[in-house]
Amino acid sequence: MKKYLFKIKYIVLGTFVSLTACVSDDLANVGDLEDITGPTPFYNVTDVTRSEFDCNDVELWADYDFNFLAGSNLAVNGTDYQWSITPSDGVDLINKNLPILEQLIEAELATVVAIEKEIAKLEFKIPCETDPARVIVLQAQIVDLENQLVIAEEALTDETLENVSNLENQISVLEPATLQDREIIFSFPNPGEYTVGLTVTDNLGKLNYTEKIITVNQAVPTIPVPEISEPSFEDNSLFDGTGDGRDSWKTPSNDAWSPFGAGTTVIQINTDSNPIDAPNLPDGTQAAKFPGGGERVAYQEIEVTPGAEYVLTYFTAFEEDNFGEMKVSILKPSTSTYAEAQLEENIVASRTDSNVGRVDNVFKKHAITFEAGDNESVIIFASNSGVETRLDAFDIVVKE
Known part of the structure; x- marks a missing residue:
């Protein structure tokens, strides 16, 4: 019995040595096994749709924009990306850096932009305001904000204006987005269902494909927050600066x-x-x-x-x-x-x-x-x- 166990031990040892030799770079004509792992593509998508409605909930405009970011399981091999979209009629491609640069410009002009947004909010309210007294107050607030806007614009420093100019120049020379970009924004023309596919190719020429059905929903108006007058029972807290809190x-x-x-x-x-x-x-x-x-x-x-x-x-x-x-x-x-x-x-x-x-x-x-x-x-x-x-x-x- 001991003799058979002894033989088995050496058979196992010989097999281990043989397998080790297969991957040794020191042995002639023997190298690493070929990498046969292909890419496994995937992508993440974020809905960045924007829209605007009037006070009667009529759509003024809508940008049905979705941000797509491609990826794969490959951490080392270089990869190429190829997007496809069906139907493609009317779909625009937007460079992912465009909204980033636009936000940086808004940050440089933060005070000016904030005043402009407040003016836009008040102008939005006036057409549907039925109380003449409120309309007068809103119009007066707009005049005051317009005066503040002039002051804010005049207070912009040369450094700020130069920064804005540089950012605007960066926007003007942005490369057009292509279907080969890893990250891209698709601007869809209308609500509906679109098939968005992604092909990932590694540096060995191996490729794989994945796709999803992307549902673009009809834009809906934002539900307005109700207004509670004198919510904290404070004096002079009505819309026109009056009131005794009650x-x-x-x-x-x-x-x-x-x-x-x-x-x-x-x-x-x-x-x-x-x-x-x-x-x-x-x-x-x-x-x-x-x-x-x-x-x-x-x-x-x-x-x-x-x-x-x-x-x-x-x-x-x-x-x-x-x-x-x-x-x-x-x-x-x-x-x-x-x-x-x-x-x-x-x-x-x-x-x-x-x-x-x-x-x-x-x-x-x-x-x-x-x-x-x-x-x-x-x-x-x-x-x-x-x-x-x-x-x-x-x-x-x-x-x-």
Whole structure:
């Protein structure tokens, strides 16, 4: 038995030596095995589409641009890239460096560009603004910004102007993009489906191909963020620089919206005159104050986009001498009385917070998520009970 094991040991050893010799550069006429690994192509794609719509959601223009970056599994061998696209009619090729250079120019002219964008925003709003007083204010703001623009342009240094000129020259001499570029921007003429293929060839002439179906979706208008007037109950925070912090939060009718059927419902204002020494307000120096009797309410109707989803945030603070609550509701615009505001059929969403576990007069942030549904507007409605309560810093965003 030992004799057979001995023979097997030498057979294995001989085989190992033989295999080692096959890859030894010291042996005559024997070299490394041929590299038969071909490239495995892949690519990443990023949608960089831009568009603009007017205030009636009519498309003004759209650039259906997609950035493509090719790659392969080969870390050492040189590679060549060849893109293909079907259908190709109307598809433009953009050098990947063009948007980079354009952004660098904007960075050099940051102040000028920021003012120009603000002017464009205001000019965008005016055609669809129905309130003449707001139009006058917007026009005055544009005149002021145009004056600021002149000053900003005159303040540009020679160094900045030279940098911009150099960047513009770089743009003027950019090589046209080709289907052989590793990174490229395709500008599609229209929404639809396009087959984008990529062939990668290594330095040994081996190649492989991959493709994807790229879906270019129709551009849609950005959902505007609703405007909440006097969101932090600050003086002079209305669009025209006026207001006492409460003007936007008054009910259409005291009697109809009073929890008790009569009497004033106008909220009170709590002022923190020295926020540096007592920084307990979430924003500014004023907050809405609701007496413990529950007779005051806050009411504001805001415009929303049907079908959109929103997140409303705000802060509350309570006295601690008794149990107290604050209820904030999102109501359908057809709600016309306090009694109707209590009916589930009229409540889009609501949240009730109490002073249990709270610290006296310390503000805490809350959030309500709601869907606009078919509504073009909703009512923000707030009421309290039990103890003196404060409300501050409303904000709203479109939920992504």
